[in-house]
Amino acid sequence: MPEQAGGAAASTAGASRREELLRIAADLFATKGFRNTTVRDIADAAGILSGSLYHHFDSKESMVDELMRTFQAELFAAYDDILASPDDARSKLERAVRLSFETIERRGAEVAIFQNEAATLGQLERFGYLAERNRQSRDVWVSLLTEGVETGALRADLDITLTYRFIRDTVWVAVRWYRPGGPHTTTAVADQYLTILLDGIAKDHDHA
Amino acid sequence: MPEQAGGAAASTAGASRREELLRIAADLFATKGFRNTTVRDIADAAGILSGSLYHHFDSKESMVDELMRTFQAELFAAYDDILASPDDARSKLERAVRLSFETIERRGAEVAIFQNEAATLGQLERFGYLAERNRQSRDVWVSLLTEGVETGALRADLDITLTYRFIRDTVWVAVRWYRPGGPHTTTAVADQYLTILLDGIAKDHDHA
DNA sequence: CACTCAACCAAGCAAGTGCTTGGTAGGGTA
């Protein structure tokens, strides 16, 4: 009788049922939005009834909560790795950029959810850590850029704050159009962006 | 008796009540999202009851529809101006970038709504023109970039499609953080972005 | 003065929403 199986159920074999449901929810949150996704949507996609979700999770809210917490923990561990490395500023900046595009590939749903829902969810006390993570992230980029300017690797006339925002916007909003398995690899995308970011799109006449 | 006036009512004096309500709705759609904004939210902000909105509009959906149609018409008229100008490719590209940031200042709510809801709304037949406008916009940027490469103003090794996406993402997503009356003018923001986009953030050692 | 009309109110309906409650099936374990 339980041979319904809506759609994306039998994918992750070894994972627990709970993780399986979380992934289904993540994909729906990412594509339809959190508020716009009903518990019945999630249940349908999993092939169960909506009430059965509450055997695994306290609430719909705690599903995003768990998704965001684990995602942020993973991401900032990677940031820490970069910051702790002995590389020069330019190399670390490059690594940070590449990390973003790779994260979009590996954790696309989580990135999309964070991009689209952080402002709304952040108003709830429970999700206060999202704003805190935002500050942390800004500090990472600003310190890398500042170090780059101070060591002479980057131009001295940059507005660090604006530059940070431009970079952050571009590397994360790419989640809207980047598709794993599509025409571009994350490496190709990162290469092209780093080329533009570092040297610009204008033809350098003085070199020709 | 009608001295309720929730909040942002008595702003546009000469405007008709209808336009006033549209603006209130636009601000709410932009900050809370379309689906996440209820007709009661809009009515409260206008100081009336939710049912009274239906004296002015057919539905909540037709409110966004009207907002998006007039916005797109205005924006693409400006694009056409740029395309029709006799300037060289680099100047036209600069104008297109500046136009985006200025549009964020003048029509911030509409830009935010389009950025956040186009994917969701676009699935409805009624909003099919949003996808069409997206294609038009891409064509504008791609043709400007292509002309730039062909005339030698831009580097020949650019991936036009990726470059287009990077530029589009950065100039439009700025609506998330740019605040009119804040620390930066649109001109300052556009100047800084054009500097980075054209010449990059790396220090050019060959010039020193 | 009779009439019109834009703008609104008061009340409520039908559909959808998150979540609860009490129960069941079936595999493992003492």
Added chain:
DNA sequence: TACCCTACCAAGCACTTGCTTGGTTGAGTG
């Protein structure tokens, strides 16, 4: 055999949501 535990079902409650309907008000207009 008796027990337990995970994963689920069936039904429904309380609330929110977009929208409808019939009526009211007050500023005009012939």
